[in-house]
Amino acid sequence: MTMEELPTMKKKQYLEQPKERISGSEAIVRCLLAEGVDIIYGYPGGAIMPVYDELYKYQNEIHHVLTRHEQGATHAAQGYARISGKVGVAMATSGPGATNLITGIADAQIDSTPMVCITGQVASHLLGSDAFQETDIVGISTPVTKWNHQITKAAEIPEVIAKAFYIARSGRPGPVLIDITKDAQFEEFDFQYKKCDGVRSYIPVPKTDKGSLNLAAEIINGAKKPMIIWGQGVILAHAEEQLKAMMEKTGIPAAWTILGASAISTSHPLNIGMVGMHGNYAPNVLTNDCDVLIAIGMRFDDRVTGKLDEYAKQAKIIHFEIDPAEVDKNVKTDVAVLGDAKDNLTKILPLLETKTHHSWHQKFKDLYAIEFEKVIKNDLHPTKDGLTMGEVLNEINSKSGGNAAIVSDVGQHQMITCRYADFNVSKSNITSGGLGTMGFALPAAIGAKMAAPNREVIAIIGDGGYQMTIQELGTIFQQKTAVKIVVLNNNFLGMVRQWQQLFFNKRYASTEMTNPDFVTIAKGYQIQARRVSERKDLGYAIEEMMKSQDAYFLEVCVEKEDNVFPMVPSGASVSDIRLE
Amino acid sequence: MEIKELFTVSIYTENHIGLLNRISAIFQRRHINIESLNTSVSEIEGVSRFTILVKMTEKEVKKIIGQIEKQVEVIKAFYHTDDETIYQESCLFKIKSDLLFEERQIQNIIKDSNARIVTVNKAFFVLEKSGRRNEIELLHRELSVFGIMQFVRSGRIAVTKDEMKITEMLAAFNN
Numbered sequence: 001m002t003m004e005e006l007p008t009m010k011k012k013q014y015l016e017q018p019k020e021r022i023s024g025s026e027a028i029v030r031c032l033l034a035e036g037v038d039i040i041y042g043y044p045g046g047a048i049m050p051v052y053d054e055l056y057k058y059q060n061e062i063h064h065v066l067t068r069h070e071q072g073a074t075h076a077a078q079g080y081a082r083i084s085g086k087v088g089v090a091m092a093t094s095g096p097g098a099t100n101l102i103t104g105i106a107d108a109q110i111d112s113t114p115m116v117c118i119t120g121q122v123a124s125h126l127l128g129s130d131a132f133q134e135t136d137i138v139g140i141s142t143p144v145t146k147w148n149h150q151i152t153k154a155a156e157i158p159e160v161i162a163k164a165f166y167i168a169r170s171g172r173p174g175p176v177l178i179d180i181t182k183d184a185q186f187e188e189f190d191f192q193y194k195k196c197d198g199v200r201s202y203i204p205v206p207k208t209d210k211g212s213l214n215l216a217a218e219i220i221n222g223a224k225k226p227m228i229i230w231g232q233g234v235i236l237a238h239a240e241e242q243l244k245a246m247m248e249k250t251g252i253p254a255a256w257t258i259l260g261a262s263a264i265s266t267s268h269p270l271n272i273g274m275v276g277m278h279g280n281y282a283p284n285v286l287t288n289d290c291d292v293l294i295a296i297g298m299r300f301d302d303r304v305t306g307k308l309d310e311y312a313k314q315a316k317i318i319h320f321e322i323d324p325a326e327v328d329k330n331v332k333t334d335v336a337v338l339g340d341a342k343d344n345l346t347k348i349l350p351l352l353e354t355k356t357h358h359s360w361h362q363k364f365k366d367l368y369a370i371e372f373e374k375v376i377k378n379d380l381h382p383t384k385d386g387l388t389m390g391e392v393l394n395e396i397n398s399k400s401g402g403n404a405a406i407v408s409d410v411g412q413h414q415m416i417t418c419r420y421a422d423f424n425v426s427k428s429n430i431t432s433g434g435l436g437t438m439g440f441a442l443p444a445a446i447g448a449k450m451a452a453p454n455r456e457v458i459a460i461i462g463d464g465g466y467q468m469t470i471q472e473l474g475t476i477f478q479q480k481t482a483v484k485i486v487v488l489n490n491n492f493l494g495m496v497r498q499w500q501q502l503f504f505n506k507r508y509a510s511t512e513m514t515n516p517d518f519v520t521i522a523k524g525y526q527i528q529a530r531r532v533s534e535r536k537d538l539g540y541a542i543e544e545m546m547k548s549q550d551a552y553f554l555e556v557c558v559e560k561e562d563n564v565f566p567m568v569p570s571g572a573s574v575s576d577i578r579l580e
Numbered sequence: 581m582e583i584k585e586l587f588t589v590s591i592y593t594e595n596h597i598g599l600l601n602r603i604s605a606i607f608q609r610r611h612i613n614i615e616s617l618n619t620s621v622s623e624i625e626g627v628s629r630f631t632i633l634v635k636m637t638e639k640e641v642k643k644i645i646g647q648i649e650k651q652v653e654v655i656k657a658f659y660h661t662d663d664e665t666i667y668q669e670s671c672l673f674k675i676k677s678d679l680l681f682e683e684r685q686i687q688n689i690i691k692d693s694n695a696r697i698v699t700v701n702k703a704f705f706v707l708e709k710s711g712r713r714n715e716i717e718l719l720h721r722e723l724s725v726f727g728i729m730q731f732v733r734s735g736r737i738a739v740t741k742d743e744m745k746i747t748e749m750l751a752a753f754n755n
Contacts, residue, residue, distance in 0.1 A: 138598055143605045147652045148598070167652055200750060201594050201655040325646030 019192045024154030025050035025185040028118065029058050031161040034193045037089050039080060039450055041065045041073035041443075045093025046133060048120030050185035065450070065479055068471035070097050072443035074104020075469070078113050079447030082430045083405055083455070085238070087114040087168050088447065094121045095133030098179070099140065103437055105175045106144040110434030111259060112236060114173035116164050117141075123183040124152040137179050146174030154187035158194065166196035171204025172323045173236060206324055208339035208347070216294075216318045216335045217351035223292035223316075225360045226252045227283070229275055229304075232259035232433075233297015233322060233341050240264065240426045242345035243296065249349065251356040253364050255283035257298045259433040262423035266402065272364045276304045277568045278415035281375075281577060282367035284568060287312050288575035289363070296320040297341045300330040301434065310573035320344055374579040375565050380420065386559030387535060389413050389488045393420040395538055396458060396486070399546045404456040405430060405448055409441035409465035412494035415564045417460045425455075439468030445483045446475055456484070456546065463489040463515050470521070476551050477525040484545050485527075485553045487518055490560050498563045503570075522553035533557035582637035586615070587659045588667060588738045589641070591630040592622060592746050594653040603630060603654075606647045612636055616669075616735030624747060627655065633736045656749060660740055667738035671716050672698070673707040673723055674730035680705055683726055693719045704729060 022030070028051050032040070042064060044052045055064050067073040070092045077088030088108075092101050098119040108115045122131040138150045147167045149160050157180070164176040220226060234243050240263045247254050247264070253272040254264065264271050273280030275287065284306075287293065293315040298304070305311045308330060319326075319333040320341055327336040337344050379390030393416060396404070402422030407430040408414040414431055423429060430448055432440040445459035466487050476483060493511040500508050522529035528548060532541045538556065545552045568577045593599055600619065607614055615633040622629035634641065641659045648657040677700060679686055690697065695709040709719055716733060 139601060142598060142602050143609065150597070199652060202652045323650065325643070325650045327646075329643055329646070 019190040021188055022191045023050065023054075023185065024157050024180070024187050024189065025054045026057075027154065027157045027189070027191045028161065028180065028185070029054045029062065030191065031158055031193055032089065033058070033061055034195070035087070035161070035165045037062060037087075039063045039065060040089045040091050041067050041076040041080070041447065042091030043067060043070050043073060043093070043097055045097045045120065047094035047122055047182050048091060048097070048118075050182065051091070051118070051120065065446070065475065067443060067446075068474045069469065070100035071103050071439065072469055072472045072475065074101050074108070074115070074117065075437075075440050075443035076447035076450075076475075077115050078104060078108055078111075078440075079407060079430055079444030080451040081113050081115055081447075082444070083427050083448040084451040085236075085427065086451070087116055087165055090115065090117045092117070092119050093133065094119060094137070095135045097133075098135055098137040101177075102141060102144065103435075105141055105177065107432050107435040107437045107440065108175040109144045109146065111432065112173050112232060113175065114168040115175040116168050117175060117177045119177065119179045120185070121150065121179045121181045124181040125183070127152075127181070137177065141177045144175070145177050148177040148179070150179040150181070151184050152181045154184045154189040157184070158191060159196075162194060162196040163199060167199065167202065171202075205322060205340050206338040208337060208344055212335055212337045213344060213348050214351065216337050217348050219292055219316050219318060219335060220250065220252075220294065221353045225290045226250070226292040226294060226357070227286060227290040228252050228254035228294045228296060229257065229283070229287075229298055230254060230260045230263060230296040231257040231298025233320070234260060234263045235426055237297060237322070237341035239297070239342035239345050242342055242349070244268070245349055246345055246352065249354050250352050251361070252294070253283075253357070253361050255280070257301070257304055257433070258418050258431060259429075260298060261418055261429035263426050266421070266423045270361075273368075274418060275574070276301075277306070278419065278564050278566065280368070280419070281371035281566050281579065282364040284566070284574040284577045285367055286363060288314065288573065290315050292316045292318065294318045294320070296345070297322070299323075299326045302330070305330060306568045306572055306574040306576075310575070371566065371579065379416070384559075386562070387533070387538065387556060388562060389416040389558050390420055391535070392486065392488060392538065392542075392556050392558070393417060393460075395542045397422040399542050400456060400458070404428070404458050405452065407431065407441045407445040407448055407457060407459045409459075409461040410436045410438045411462045411465060412490075412498065412562075412564050413460055413462045413488040415495075438465035441465060442469045442485065443472045443475070445485070446472060446479070446481050449481050449483045450479070458484040458486060460486045460488065462494060463487055463491060463513060463518075464493045466518070467515075473522065473525045473527065476527065480550070482548070482550050484548070485522075485551070486545070487553070487555045488558050489515065489518070489555055490558050490562070491515060492560060494562075495564070497561070501561070501563070518555045519553070527551045527553050529553040529555070531555040531557065582639055584635050584637055586633060586635050586662060587638075587641045588662070588665050588736060589630070589632040589634060589645070589648070589657065589659050590738065590740065590744065591632070591648055591657045592624070592655040592744075593628045593630065594655070595626065595628045596653045599651070599653050600630075602651055603632075603648060606644060607632075607634065610640075610644070612640070612644070618735035618737050620737070622746075624750065627746070627750070631735065631737050656744070656746055658740070658744055660738070664742065665738040665740050667712075667736050668710050669713055669716055669734055669736050670708065670710040671720075671731065671733040673709075673719075673728055674704050675707065675723065675726070675728055677701065677703055677705050679726050686723070686726060689719070689722050693722075695719060
């Protein structure tokens with residue numbers, strides 16, 4: 001619940017409370033409540049114990065989820081944030097508790113996920129003394145946080161936490177870490193909370209230059225072969241409807257980056273698929289054929305662009321972007337439209353001419369037909385014996401109707417999932433795009449399911465990544481979180497093996513895995529579990545999984561040495577994408 | 581291949597613990613060596629100013645400015661070439677006092693270089709010189725013949741010929 005949605009009485013209570021003398025730790029919990037936090041993911045320990053004591057007191061107002069590792073807490077907070085658009089909250093103690101948050105924080109930073117992490121710290125008089133469980137977490141987290149701060153006095157707590165939430169959610173979102181010394185948690189002070197509505201040195205949304213909008217519209221109207229690539233910026237700006245309106249009015253084919261997936265339904269006729277290393281054939285090839293490339297809320301990541309010197313050189317590039325540092329960072333733009341994507345797409349729509357671009361769109365269809373023949377057909381409807389990852393996705397689509405939220409991990413299964421999952425609802429593709437964090441999916445799925453309990457949340461994970469955060473089955477068990485877990489087991493670190501096959505002369509160094517009995521492990525946590533290794537059993541197993549009201553684990557033993565295609569080899573141009 | 585040149589990066593910031601770390605990390609991450617760095621108060625009360633000297637291409641420095649400005653507590657960052665700034669460095673030499681009386685040449689060097697004697701005692705004297713890098717290097721070469729007990733040089737400080745509109749930016753926030 002956001003502040004806006006709080007019942008008026010409750011809101012009044014938070015905003016107009018008289019000053020009250022309370023401890024720093026109670027203030028922390030009260031600040032979180034004032035920010036509308038309903039769930040915290042975390043792990044207790046010495047330096048954060050005063051806050052946990054308050055959480056005990058406030059357990060009816062705020063639900064603390066004990067993950068089995070602090071990294072799990074950050075990914076769960078990420079999953080929560082990605083599906084809901086709200087700020088995820090993770091909490092940990094000092095020292096190792098704090099350092100275990102770093103992977104999740106780095107992941108949230110590169111994928112622009114709003115998250116506030118609160119860490120306990122040793123008492124202020126011990127700072128710098130190498131005290132037990134002391135670590136310079138502010139120093140360590142600096143390069144991977146949007147902002148961070150250490151609190152040593154209780155009186156700082158309300159203002160700093162208010163600022164933390166404001167910074168995490170505003171502009172281009174990101175993670176914020178607040179480190180609070182134990183003495184500040186114990187100290188009593190006169191508490192009063194005021195939400196933050198601005199920081200003078202920080203401009204969350206840059207002003208849009210009207211001239212840039214006019215110029216962009218003029219270029220788009222004059223284009224013969226225009227193409228849109230949208231990214232997560234569309235989702236973060238809640239600009240899905242505006243993008244759809246723009247596509248439909250202008251008839252411009254639109255592709256998406258991995259994090260942009262689900263913003264527009266995969267069944268929309270102008271949705272031409274994913275760009276990037278394992279994206280679709282047509283949008284990759286035609287990036288180097290279009291005359292105008294309209295990038296919306298995306299950052300030209302190297303996995304999207306391939307070789308920069310040969311990326312869309314023939315095209316005029318228009319970049320709708322909230323973060324000025326992204327403009328011209330990788331690809332030189334002709335027109336940068338700075339600002340909020342929703343605002344700017346709304347403003348540009350009346351300036352755009354109604355068109356269809358039939359023959360240009362046909363080019364995408366023709367290339368899709370080639371991709372279908374060479375790749376998709378064999379992935380989704382294989383005739384060989386071994387199961388493919390693609391057919392599992394195909395089966396999930398047919399049972400979910402494209403309405404499930406899909407949380408994927410990192411590797412081959414992730415690429416297959418993002419290529420083939422059907423999406424009808426925005427914010428439904430939750431995956432670690434920028435950092436490529438194996439182990440992301442299981443805890444992220446927990447957070448996503450808790451934030452959207454009425455939605456079907458399916459985690460699709462490889463056998464490698466699954467074992468990186470498999471301990472979070474304990475969280476699922478304890479919290480009774482009804483996530484569906486599908487492990488696509490090929491007994492390999494599949495993506496690395498694929499590269500070894502293609503680029504390292506099939507020298508499979510440390511990529512083959514001897515795996516435990518995953519079904520037995522799941523059953524150990526009293527999670528209903530099934531293993532499928534034959535095609536005839538797949539449909540039934542997925543149906544059983546989808547019907548289950550509780551958590552469900554499904555292991556699918558897939559072909560060991562399948563590869564993901566198409567593929568833009570590292571360092572190659574996007575138009576040199578390989579189909580085999 | 582663009583040519584690398586010296587740029588003076590001027591950054592106006594809030595006075596926040598850890599910001600130096602955050603800013604230096606931006607350079608470190610891109611494997612850029614900081615030639616010199618100075619932090620001080622600025623012309624605006626409560627606003628700090630970083631002056632960083634770096635050698636890089638203009639294309640690179642533009643991106644760096646973007647990354648710096650993105651930091652929450654950075655108000656504004658600029659980059660300038662040497663031609664666009666008035667800049668100085670400052671240095672201190674600690675030299676044996678005997679030499680001041682025994683070596684006539686030293687007195688001439690001090691006079692010609694516009695250096696200033698800060699203090700003299702029986703054992704040593706301290707010479708201060710502000711100026712361009714080449715002036716300081718020349719003085720260093722001339723004095724090193726006689727022996728220098730200690731030498732230290734500050735980072736570059738610079739003001740720009742053109743205006744940097746920070747006050748207006750801050751006023752805009754307050755309104």
